[in-house]
Amino acid sequence: MFTGGIYMMEVDRVLRPGGYWVLSGPPINYRVNYKAWQRPKEDLEDEQNKIEEIAKKLCWVKRSERAEIAVWQKTMDSESCRRKQEDAGVNFCESSDTDDVWYKKMEACVTPSPKVSAGDLKPFPSRLYAIPPRIASGLVPGVSSETYQDDNQKWKKHVNAYKKINRLLDTGRYRNIMDMNAGLGSFAAAIQSPKLWVMNVVPTTAEKSTLGVIYERGLIGIYHDWCEAFSTYPRTYDLIHANGLFSLYKDKCNAEDILLEMDRILRPEGAVIFRDEVDTLIKVKKIVAGMRWDTKMVDHEDGPLVPEKILIAVKQYWVVDGNSTSTQ
Structure with a gap:
């Protein structure tokens, strides 16, 4: 944790202004627990002091410390924090694109917060369709408020069509859903229901980096390269949505490999x-x-x-003797 504070700096990069970091376990409350942890009291004290020092440099405020749990909050005032960090000689990251982290080594540097604060976000579920601050601020090249709203309308239309084709979409049959090429997250917003959740995947080969928009909408997402295996258990997902995925990965890797990985996680x-x-x-x-x-x-x-079509597929349940069943 203390290699120049590199791990806490990475937490700071992904933590929204006003967000919280919770640390549970050593060295919190080391004065009481150092014997149970079988570690020297002095070493734990040194770790605690380093955490406090790094948190101060990151402008985190400790909100609570009870038992073995401590909670820090990242400041909402990014501009004031930046001035304090400059005065303290903090090393800032030089990357021009702070979202470009796929297969990049972490560095002991602080990522400046974008000029977007948590206070700009509406409470959920209003966040689903409100203009995300990144888009309103022009931080997503090629995406305006108008194109964002058009995208939402398009996916509402698409999802309505899906529900006519597969009438199980509204029944709760599909709890764990993945969108393999999520774009702005509009499919997940259109299908949103307490009965389900959607893992929004932004391919690393996508033209636009939209993961930040997905999170600002109150959705969940991740970067991934579909030429590689996806880090999850077999048979994780009930429904997978693949919009334009195979056109995107044409000439990048074999369609068979992507489909076999889909089969594994479905x-x-x-x-x-x-x-x-x-x-x-x-x-x-x-x-x-x-x-x-x-x-x-x-x-x-x-x-x-229209040259674009829809292909609906259902993975059968089958065993080695060749028998198969499908309830759909």
């Missing part, structure tokens, strides 16, 4: 909604047929002349 009798160009979906349909998935190709909701 539960038996789980469903996949593919949305892509018809030529791409024909290739996908051929591959998943060999994986014993049931499929159905559907026209775009605007009619058969």
Whole structure:
């Protein structure tokens, strides 16, 4: 934790102004617990002092310390904090894109907070459709308030079409959902319900870095390269949504490899909604047929002349003797 404070600095990078950091366990309350932890009291005291020192440099305020739990809050006043850090000679990160961290080594430097504060965010669920501060401030190249609102309307329309195709979407059958190419998170917002949650994945190869927007909407997300395995257990998800994914990864890696990874993380009798160009979906349909998935190709909701189509697939439950069942 104390390699130049590098881990706490990374926490500070991902923590929103006004957000909280909770530390549980050593060295908190070391005076009482050092014997149980079988560690020298002096070492634990030194660790505690280093944490307090780094927290002060990061402009974190300790709000509570009870038993073995301590809570710090990141300041809301980013500008005042920056001035204090400059006066203290804090080392700032030089990267021009603080979101560009995929396969990058952490550095012992402080990432300046963007000119967006937690106070600009509406309470959930109003946050789902409010203009995210990053977009309102022009921090997402190529995305304006108007294009954001258009994207929301488009995905409301798409999700309504999905519900007509698969009438189980509103029943609670699909609890764990993944959007493999989440964009601005509008699919997750349109399908939002207390009955489900959506893991929004922003591919590292995507044209725009939109993960910050997804979090400002009150949603959950992650970066990932779909040429690699996704870090989760087998059979995690009940429903997977793949919009334009195979066009995005064309010539980057094999579609078979991506589909096999989807098969691994999709539960038996789980469903996949593919949305892509018809030529791409024909290739996908051929591959998943060999994986014993049931499929159905559907026209775009605007009619058969639109080259973009929808492919619905259901992973069958099957065993080695060849028997299979599907309740959908």
